[in-house]
Amino acid sequence: MAENEKRIKTHRIRCLSKMKMFLLAITCAFVSKTLSGSYMNSMLTQIERQFNIPTSLVGFINGSFEIGNLLLIIFVSYFGTKLHRPILIGVGCVVMGLGCFLQSLPHFLMERYEYESTVSVSGNLSSNSFLCMENGTQIIRPTEDPSECVKEVKSLMWMYVLVGNIIRGIGETPIMPLGISYIEDFAKSENSPLYIGFVETGAIIGPLFGLSLASFCANVYVDTGSVNTDDLTITPTDTRWVGAWWFGFLICAGVNVLTAIPFFFLPKWLPKEGLKSNADIIKSDKEEKQREEVKKKKDGITKDFLPFMKSLLCNPVYMLFILISIIQFNAFVNMFTFMPKYLEQQHGKSASDVIFLIGIYNLPPICIGYIAGGLIMKKFKITVKQAAHIACWLSLTEYLLHFLCFLMICDNSSVAGITTTYKGCIKPEEKSLGVGLHTFCTRVFAGIPAPIYFGALVDSTCLHWGTLKCGESGACRIYDSANFRYIYLGLPAALRGLSYIPAFLILNILKNRHLPGENASSGTILTEAKTTKKENECKDMDQNSKVLNDNELKTKL
Known part of the structure; x- marks a missing residue:
């Protein structure tokens, strides 16, 4: 142990x-x-x-x-x-x-x-302005002489x-x-x-x-x-x-x-993550071995691809x-x-x-x-x-x-x-x-x-x-x-x-x-609780009615 x-x-x-x-x-x-x-x-x-x-x-x-x-x-x-x-x-x-x-x-x-x-x-530029440039001008100057054209390697x-x-x-x-x-x-x-x-x-x-x-x-x-x-x-x-x-x-x-x-x-x-018992650990190890065996099969890799794609689409x-x-x-x-x-x-x-x-x-x-x-x-x-x-x-x-x-x-x-x-x-x-x-x-x-x-x-x-x-x-x-x-x-x-x-x-x-994951929500739990409560009440009423009927029958007899 x-x-x-x-x-x-x-x-x-x-x-x-x-x-x-x-x-x-x-x-x-x-x-x-x-x-x-x-x-x-x-x-x-x-x-x-x-x-x-x-x-x-x-x-x-x-x-x-x-x-x-x-x-x-x-x-x-x-x-x-x-x-x-x-x-x-x-x-x-x-x-x-x-x-x-x-x-x-x-x-x-x-x-x-x-x-x-x-x-x-x-x-x-933008010296006295928070957002926009202020007092900024740009001047266009003549381009260089095209006769100086040289093909650039870059x-x-x-x-x-x-x-x-x-x-x-x-x-x-x-x-x-x-x-x-x-x-x-x-x-x-x-x-x-x-x-x-x-x-x-x-x-x-x-x-x-x-x-x-x-x-x-x-x-x-x-x-x-x-x-x-x-x-x-x-x-x-x-x-x-x-x-x-x-x-x-x-x-x-x-x-x-x-x-x-x-x-x-x-x-x-x-x-x-979160395994609590030895049985869980053994189960996890078995699942890991099974995954390894599936991987070794040649057709195991591709057989689910098309069905998964169809399901997604x-x-x-x-x-x-x-x-x-x-x-x-x-x-x-x-x-x-x-x-x-x-x-x-x-x-x-x-x-x-x-x-x-x-x-x-x-x-x-x-x-x-x-x-x-x-x-x-x-x-x-x-x-x-x-x-x-x-x-x-x-x-x-x-x-x-x-x-x-x-x-x-x-x-x-x-x-x-x-x-x-x-x-x-x-x-x-x-x-x-x-x-x-x-x-x-x-x-x-x-x-x-x-x-x-x-x-x-x-x-x-x-x-x-x-x-x-x-x-x-x-x-x-x-x-x-x-x-x-x-x-x-x-x-x-x-x-x-x-x-x-x-x-x-x-x-x-x-x-x-x-x-x-919705079963874990409070609304769902409350609904299930109410449903269970009603079912239990119905069962109790049925049992009580059966008891009463039995008592009446015994009294008559």
């Missing part, structure tokens, strides 16, 4: 420590992947200026991450659960590090950055950034679906929301570090160390300034590789949720991707200041929300229906508050020669595949196309394009503030408004459904 208790105690300690190790490792993985992702988004303007490419092409480069991700997401989500999930996640982190390193290579392969003298800034160097971003997307593929499914498989059902909340918090801490790193790099000249920065005639507020975008990618590469190390020492399976709530995610993701990708450019152009702030402000004002509330959401779901045992209602109504409230952004209006900056004259619900066994299919759809229909078409719309508001030595147009230097504002705020608002149609359909469908 003592030996069994000792075995159970040792088992619990081992299971708890392994789960905590995995929880810490996967949280760090989320930090590293979002660190590199947020840094990439923050450096898009610097990459655009470095390679003198239009915003639509920059949007394609940014969307290439989704291309690499969708190549494997569904298969990794399903088949990955049959393999060693921690090792797959570790390999993914290493691949992400390789992609980040590849993105930094152009800086070491091409010549030093040379900015044209077409646009210059005069006056004091014209296609942006391909390294593109390929590196695709590789980074491939490496990110196993982290979310396999990490979440690993937690849900081996954690207590009531602990899963809290654990996932901590993991998602890592997805917010990562951008905090990424934006801070981007803010620092954007304030450092791209060729610092190889040129004398005292001789520069531009400052970080100039539209021709390019920060040291390559330096942050090297740091991201190192962080991703270091994050991969713990996953190679974690087990393939863990005993289910025939689930109306799940498909409506995918539709909501696609529409909302289109809006959020556009706003987050081009937020640094919008704030920089609209309010006259430097790229470094803009990136820093984004991290300070946006991410901490989201971080608090993830933790608070996990704690609330665990404490109050929030059901699926309740969670759907909370998410829908809070999102609608935030959407209505979003329209206040339209009140923050800034006029175009004074640009001589342009704006002014020169004078002045699913099944547990389907959850991993469901997460993968959801991610695949949002990548295909939102993550890839959104930055491209939104970048093209932003290009349409350009007032003045930079000019290369050969006379070809480069990156945009000045945008029409009013049209930029209408596109940046208006299109995401329209998309988000459209997404609430399927959201209300989901609430209507869930209203008449009995879902797992």
